[in-house]
Amino acid sequence: MPTVRFRFWPLSLALAIALTGCSDSQTSGEDETADVPETPDYPVTWRFALEEIEGSVQHAYAEALKERIEERSDGRIEIDIFPYGSLGTSAQLTELVRNGSISLAFASPGHLANTIPEVGLFTLHYVLPDDADVTREILASAELLELFESPYANQNMKLLGFVPEGWMAWTANKALRSPEDFTGQRIRTMTSDMAEETFRAYGAEPSQIPYSQVYSDLQLRKIDGQSNPVFAIEEMDFYEVQTTMTLARPAQFVASVVSNLEWYDALPENQQQWLDNGLKDVAQIAWETQEELNQTRLEQMLEGGHMKVVRLTDSEREAFREASMPVRDIYLERTGESGQRILGRLNQLIEQTETRKQSSEVSGDGD
Ligand code: 6CS
Numbered sequence: 001m002p003t004v005r006f007r008f009w010p011l012s013l014a015l016a017i018a019l020t021g022c023s024d025s026q027t028s029g030e031d032e033t034a035d036v037p038e039t040p041d042y043p044v045t046w047r048f049a050l051e052e053i054e055g056s057v058q059h060a061y062a063e064a065l066k067e068r069i070e071e072r073s074d075g076r077i078e079i080d081i082f083p084y085g086s087l088g089t090s091a092q093l094t095e096l097v098r099n100g101s102i103s104l105a106f107a108s109p110g111h112l113a114n115t116i117p118e119v120g121l122f123t124l125h126y127v128l129p130d131d132a133d134v135t136r137e138i139l140a141s142a143e144l145l146e147l148f149e150s151p152y153a154n155q156n157m158k159l160l161g162f163v164p165e166g167w168m169a170w171t172a173n174k175a176l177r178s179p180e181d182f183t184g185q186r187i188r189t190m191t192s193d194m195a196e197e198t199f200r201a202y203g204a205e206p207s208q209i210p211y212s213q214v215y216s217d218l219q220l221r222k223i224d225g226q227s228n229p230v231f232a233i234e235e236m237d238f239y240e241v242q243t244t245m246t247l248a249r250p251a252q253f254v255a256s257v258v259s260n261l262e263w264y265d266a267l268p269e270n271q272q273q274w275l276d277n278g279l280k281d282v283a284q285i286a287w288e289t290q291e292e293l294n295q296t297r298l299e300q301m302l303e304g305g306h307m308k309v310v311r312l313t314d315s316e317r318e319a320f321r322e323a324s325m326p327v328r329d330i331y332l333e334r335t336g337e338s339g340q341r342i343l344g345r346l347n348q349l350i351e352q353t354e355t356r357k358q359s360s361e362v363s364g365d366g367d
């Protein structure tokens with residue numbers, strides 16, 4: 001029997017929040033006809049919605065951010081965290097942030113790519129480098145954020161950061177050692193068209209399903225497999241309903257942290273600084289947390305003998321890399337010049353960062 005760690009109340013709270021309006025950067029409970037005060041009545045509450053449950057990478061990130069901001073602001077800002085299951089699906093969270101009902105949210109590109117085609121980049125396989133440290137550095141760079149700033153702003157969101165959460169791992173009821181092994185497999189993907197494409201290129205039959213429904217669909221054999229970082233496979237109990245996990249290191253799971261654009265722009269300067277500095281503080285913590293959670297949960301699953309784990313060789317990975325290449329053209333077709341600019345610049349950033357790392361290792365200045 002599955003352990004019930006997760007319950008889902010999509011509408012009640014989401015509706016309540018939508019009805020009570022935007023999180024309270026101004027004041028609460030005053031005369032509605034009064035002008036917005038120049039100095040807010042503290043404490044001010046920011047609502048932060050997660051796409052993952054308590055104990056996840058996103059939850060650790062949100063807790064760390066809450067602690068930093070509440071401390072930096074001397075208690076003038078309070079952050080209310082809403083783990084997955086309390087507000088809605090990823091798509092619903094994005095809607096709540098866009099319409100200003102919540103201040104902050106995680107928005108994973110795999111769910112966001114229908115709204116912002118450019119972020120479909122993070123659903124592509126074998127684009128980000130093998131060296132996870134290079135990926136971390138690039139995802140934290142101001143330049144990468146700038147490249148995505150307008151696509152998010154056009155959808156009324158402020159992009160606050162990218163958060164890598166670990167390598168994607170594939171689970172199924174068989175090993176997936178070659179693209180041929182995917183033939184006819186019904187693979188769950190996140191809820192955007194672009195998220196399906198790579199699995200289609202491998203010969204699978206992909207289908208878009210919200211995170212909360214994956215366990216039951218696997219259990220009922222409506223789907224055969226799915227893809228997620230190791231920590232998530234453990235915490236969502238997918239290992240209970242799958243026999244085999246294949247480690248092909250196709251891509252990092254990358255999430256983005258967003259806020260409502262107008263909310264962010266209207267923040268008083270001190271609040272904006274508390275937020276910006278808090279975000280900088282937690283980037284490194286998030287990286288260490290994901291490394292630790294992915295490692296310890298892999299060990300737990302191995303010790304429990306829950307799933308067979310298959311690690312692909314370099315030549316097996318190469319076959320997947322080749323099969324995934326045409327999907328880059330699909331990405332470019334859907335994103336036009338903007339996607340071309342982003343993919344081109346990303347490739348340059350990867351090359352520059354790898355070269356710099358190599359030369360600092362040779363000269364012995366590496367950290
Ligand atoms: O697969 C998903 O839908 C989700 N996976 C993770 C690890 N985080 C959020 C996302 O919605």
